[in-house]
Amino acid sequence: MSVSNHRKQLLDTIADDSIVICYSGQLVHTNEDDYYYPFEVNSQFFWLTGIERANMVLLLTKIGGKTSETLFIEEADPSQERWTGKMLAPEEATDISGIENVSFAADFSDTVDFVITRNYIRQVYFDVFRQSQTDTPDFNLIKAKEFADKFPAITLCDLHAAICPLRRVKDAEEIADVRAAIDVTRQGLERVMSTLKPGMMEYQVQAEFEYACRSLGTKKYAFPTIAGSGYNGCMLHYETNEDEVPSDGLILLDLGAKYNNYCSDITRTYPVNGTYSPRQRQYYELVLKANREVAKAARPGITLRDLQELCRKILGEGLVEMGKIDSVDEVSQYYMHGVSHSIGIDAHDVNIGQAVLEPGWIISDEPGLYIDEEEIGIRIEDDLLITENGCEVLSENIIRDPDDIEAFMKNSRD
Numbered sequence: 001m002s003v004s005n006h007r008k009q010l011l012d013t014i015a016d017d018s019i020v021i022c023y024s025g026q027l028v029h030t031n032e033d034d035y036y037y038p039f040e041v042n043s044q045f046f047w048l049t050g051i052e053r054a055n056m057v058l059l060l061t062k063i064g065g066k067t068s069e070t071l072f073i074e075e076a077d078p079s080q081e082r083w084t085g086k087m088l089a090p091e092e093a094t095d096i097s098g099i100e101n102v103s104f105a106a107d108f109s110d111t112v113d114f115v116i117t118r119n120y121i122r123q124v125y126f127d128v129f130r131q132s133q134t135d136t137p138d139f140n141l142i143k144a145k146e147f148a149d150k151f152p153a154i155t156l157c158d159l160h161a162a163i164c165p166l167r168r169v170k171d172a173e174e175i176a177d178v179r180a181a182i183d184v185t186r187q188g189l190e191r192v193m194s195t196l197k198p199g200m201m202e203y204q205v206q207a208e209f210e211y212a213c214r215s216l217g218t219k220k221y222a223f224p225t226i227a228g229s230g231y232n233g234c235m236l237h238y239e240t241n242e243d244e245v246p247s248d249g250l251i252l253l254d255l256g257a258k259y260n261n262y263c264s265d266i267t268r269t270y271p272v273n274g275t276y277s278p279r280q281r282q283y284y285e286l287v288l289k290a291n292r293e294v295a296k297a298a299r300p301g302i303t304l305r306d307l308q309e310l311c312r313k314i315l316g317e318g319l320v321e322m323g324k325i326d327s328v329d330e331v332s333q334y335y336m337h338g339v340s341h342s343i344g345i346d347a348h349d350v351n352i353g354q355a356v357l358e359p360g361w362i363i364s365d366e367p368g369l370y371i372d373e374e375e376i377g378i379r380i381e382d383d384l385l386i387t388e389n390g391c392e393v394l395s396e397n398i399i400r401d402p403d404d405i406e407a408f409m410k411n412s413r414d
Contacts, residue, residue, distance in 0.1 A: 002173065003050040004098040009166045010048065011060060011067045014157075018123040019115060020060035021147070022159060026139050027054045038220075042140060043345045044127045044163050046261055049097040053088050057108055058099075063119050070111065071097055075104040121154055129160035164350040168342065169360035175385060177262035178343065178362055179394055181222070182383060184257040185264045186398045188212040193405065194412035198247030198272055202227040205251060206241050213257045222256035222263035222347040229272065233377025234370040236337060245272045250280055252377050256347060263347045265364055266395055267381030274409040276402050283369050284378050284402055286318040290367035291380045291400070294339055298365065298384050298391040303354050304340045311339040311367045319369075334369050343383055361386040362394070 010020065024045045027036040041052045048058055049071065059070045076087045090102040103111065115121065126144035130137075137145075148156050170178070191212040192205060206227045213221070228238040229245040233252035245251050249272055256264035269284065271277075276284055290311050297310055315335050316328030325333065342349040343362045357363070363386065368379030380400055384391040399405055 002098060002171075003048060005171070006166070007048050007060060007069055010163060011062050013166065014062060014125060014162055015123055016062055016065060017120055018062050018125060018157070019112075019121055020058070020125040020159060021112070021143070022048060022058045022060075022125075022127055023140050023143055024049075024051065024056040024058075025054055041261070042127060042138075044159055046345060047163065047167060049099070051088070051093065051096050052261055055105060057105065059108070059111065059115075061115060063115075063121070068101070069099050070101045070103060071099045072103050072105045072108045072111075075106065116151065116154070123155045123157045124151070125157045125159040125162055127159040128156070129158065167344060167350045168352065168355070169358060170344060170362055170385075171360075174262060174344065175360075175362070177260040178264060178383065178385075181257050181259035181262055181264035182266065182395050182398070184213050184216050184218050184259060185255065185266050186395070187216060188255070188257065189253065189266070189268055189398060190408070192253065193270060193409050196245075196251070196270060196272060196274075196409065197413075198245065200245050200272075202229055202232070202241040202243050202245060202251070205229075205245065205253070209253070209255060216257075218257045218259070220258040220261070222258050222265055226252065226254035226267075228252045228254075228377060231372065231375040231377075233269070234372050234375070235377075236370075246375075247273055248277065250276075250376060250378065252379055254379065254381065261345060263343055263345070263349075264383060264395070265343050265347045265381060266383065266398060267366055267368075267379040268398065268400065268405075269378045269380065270405060270409070274413065275406055279374065280376060280378075281402055282322065283371065283376055284380075286315060286322075287367050287369055287378045287380050288400060288402070289318070290314040290339075291365055291382065294365045294367065295382065295384060295391060295393050298340075298357065298363065298386060299389065300358055300386060301356050303356055304338065304352055304363070305354060307365075308339050311335075315367060315369065324371075334371055335367070336370070337366075337368065339367055340364050357386045359386055359388050365393075 022045045025042045055074050057072045061068045093102045127140040128144050188209040192209050195208045206225045224239045227241045229251040230249040232238045252269045254267040316331035319325045340363045342352050363384050366381035370377045382393050382395040
């Protein structure tokens with residue numbers, strides 16, 4: 001399935017007499033410089049077009065049962081291209097997106113006016129999703145408010161909510177992209193295991209991973225690399241990566257390469273000196289047991305909550321047996337996050353909520369334990385593809401068994 005099919009899925013779903021307006025996003029300047037922050041394309045725009053360029057807008061219409069699609073791009077400016085490189089030509093936009101009707105952005109407003117004045121448009125779909133009330137409004141939300149002011153009689157609908165159910169099931173091309181991202185991540189982690197040693201700084205460990213990924217052609221990462229050693233590994237989204245790794249400690253690496261804008265999301269926890277201490281291994285093997293049991297349980301018909309309850313039970317019982325807690329209910333002291341989320345264009349992809357798993361979904365499997373008083377943070381995260389009868393661990397080739405990790409590290413240093 002291609003992005004053309006994605007657009008068809010959406011148009012089949014939305015109500016008649018509707019239009020969809022989706023902006024790719026804009027570049028944002030860094031202070032007074034001529035430089036910009038790294039561009040991140042709007043996820044809905046990319047899912048619908050396959051294009052990662054700023055200053056574009058997609059217009060879809062469904063009127064009287066008939067549909068149309070037009071992509072508006074920037075017109076090439078030779079003087080601008082001299083500074084920033086070649087801009088996307090109409091024929092290139094068509095090749096990537098499959099959209100035959102490509103116009104220039106300067107024509108967008110007139111085209112929308114033409115559609116609205118000659119048809120009875122009931123709804124317009126914009127991506128108005130916000131993570132929290134305190135977020136700065138993004139470009140799509142700003143344009144949605146402008147549109148609502150100009151056309152108050154047209155009902156504003158959320159494109160994010162319309163697309164999310166469609167993005168849950170990944171098609172063959174999307175699954176292949178996630179597989180490729182995972183394989184790049186595997187090679188990056190193998191470089192880390194080959195180079196990790198006492199005395200390194202966390203940012204140097206991060207650099208080894210990212211060097212390997214860049215060498216393999218990766219342009220982007222799924223999220224900022226987490227390289228938390230010792231106590232820092234107990235902080236769930238530690239991104240500072242500025243401390244020296246302790247010689248007898250662990251380093252927790254939560255990271256992922258992107259491939260064709262699709263994410264991998266992998267976590268491994270390694271012994272800095274190449275050997276897990278007995279106590280570290282005890283905790284590690286408990287987390288590994290939970291990881292393996294969640295993968296065995298993941299299948300169509302169950303929910304993420306079911307997987308979370310299983311994970312909490314395994315970790316809780318293990319900690320009780322170790323004498324770390326008195327009852328399974330106390331497991332939240334050392335395990336305080338969910339075991340799974342969806343993965344795709346975004347590392348934390350579209351919200352699944354309490355929907356039952358279906359074939360084609362890609363989810364994480366990430367139990368962990370965070371023992372502050374012992375400065376031991378352990379998480380083991382894999383990416384699972386839900387299949388007809390269970391799941392496939394897409395990251396199975398990224399070693400996780402403690403004996404295999406120790407052997408790999410020893411052999412790479414000999």
